[in-house]
Amino acid sequence: xxxxxxxxxxxxxxxxxxxxxxxxxxxxxxxxxxxxxxxxxxxxxxxxxxxxxxxxxxxxxxxxxxxxxxxxxxxxxxxxxxxxxxxxxxxxxxxxxxxxxxxxxxxxxxxxxxxxxxxxxxxxxxxxxxxxxxxxxxxxxxxxxxxxxxxxxxxxxxxxxxxxxxxxxxxxxxxxxxxxxxxxxxxxxxxxxxxxxxxxxxxxxxxxxxxxxxxxxxxxxxxxxxxxxxxxxxxxxxxxxxxxxxxxxxxxx
Ligand SMILES: NC(=O)c1ccc[n+]([C@@H]2O[C@H](COP(=O)([O-])OP(=O)(O)OC[C@H]3O[C@@H](n4cnc5c(N)ncnc54)[C@H](OP(=O)(O)O)[C@@H]3O)[C@@H](O)[C@H]2O)c1
Numbered sequence: 001x002x003x004x005x006x007x008x009x010x011x012x013x014x015x016x017x018x019x020x021x022x023x024x025x026x027x028x029x030x031x032x033x034x035x036x037x038x039x040x041x042x043x044x045x046x047x048x049x050x051x052x053x054x055x056x057x058x059x060x061x062x063x064x065x066x067x068x069x070x071x072x073x074x075x076x077x078x079x080x081x082x083x084x085x086x087x088x089x090x091x092x093x094x095x096x097x098x099x100x101x102x103x104x105x106x107x108x109x110x111x112x113x114x115x116x117x118x119x120x121x122x123x124x125x126x127x128x129x130x131x132x133x134x135x136x137x138x139x140x141x142x143x144x145x146x147x148x149x150x151x152x153x154x155x156x157x158x159x160x161x162x163x164x165x166x167x168x169x170x171x172x173x174x175x176x177x178x179x180x181x182x183x184x185x186x187x188x189x190x191x192x193x194x195x196x197x198x199x200x201x202x203x204x205x206x207x208x209x210x211x212x213x214x215x216x217x218x219x220x221x222x223x224x225x226x227x228x229x230x231x232x233x234x235x236x237x238x239x240x241x242x243x244x245x246x247x248x249x250x251x252x253x
Contacts, residue, residue: 006034007235012086014038014078016069016126017096019047021194022144025223026093026230027051031060033231035091038082042068042096061086069096069122070114079129089133091234094123095144097162099200103155112158119162124169131182138181142233143170144226145188147249151214153207163188167245174243183242185233190249192221217250225250 008030018027019041028051031037037055039062041048048064055062063085067078082089097119102111127141145166152160170186177184191211197203203220212218229248232238247253 006032007231007237008091009034011035011090011234012038012082012088013091013093013234014040014082014089014130015093015095016040016067016122017042018051018093019044019064021196022189022192022223022226023093023095024051025227026095027062028055029224029227029231030091030093030234031055031062032058033235034060035234036061036086038062038078038085039064040067040069040078040096042066069126070117072125075122075125075129078126079133082130083133088135089130090135090139091142092127092130092139093142093144093230093234094126094166096122096126097144099146099159099196101153101155101159101200102157104157107158115158115162116165119159120165120169123166127173131177131180134180134182136181138183140234140238141173141177141182141184142230143184143186145170145186145245147188147190147247147252149188149245150247150253170245171243178242183233183238185238185241185243186245187226187229187233188245188247188249189226190215190221190247190252192223192226194223211252215250215252219250221248221250 013035017023018039052062067074146163148160149163174184
């Protein structure tokens, strides 16, 4: 009988914002599929250490590396520490992100810059540095966007604008990096039950109830719903997909 090789065996992945929520689940699922994983975090060292401990206890490989993606110097250090840990990179998941809803009258430059610096500039600079470690055969970049870029909920102008930018950047970079064999896709969740979604007050709110009425599968997503799709986008199973924006929201459009 031939042996079964895990899908991502020999691959190295970096997941930004992997100390909790969707990023933590993606890190664990990529590791379970055989990848060595860099678990990036900004402030929650204990959360990142816990993710690493779970991966190593299951026989996988992972390290936690701090780095605030809104700080260009942190990104350079994150990528050089990734190189020191695993020597290369095949998969980048740009997951680190913040969401702050606000009606038009409450929008301030601080509200704008905080979200754009992390969700957009951080994603761009991380990708710029990370692809330097990709092998000549290419790799996969997965940008975590959101269904909000299509749904455009009220009181979300800045956050939704960041995710619209993520969709646009995904298209642009798929064209720029395609000749290098690097695929770039956006994975756009609907509402997902995470620490961040709880902290934002989404879980149990009218916003969540209203989302269910627009969701054919009729429930809130769980981090593993998204992580399983991330494994697909990271693996050769999606080798003919690039520049795509996959809505992962139980059918919410
Ligand atoms: N949950 C949802 O309903 C939902 C829906 C659609 C899209 N999304 C997107 O999915 C992604 C993850 O969301 P989530 O709900 O899992 O969030 P979460 O539970 O709040 O977790 C956010 C993660 O991002 C990290 N992070 C925040 N700012 C960072 C920075 N400047 N540099 C590096 N890491 C940073 C946090 O690290 P520390 O804890 O160390 O600070 C944490 O690991 C975001 O891009 C979000 O926009 C979420």
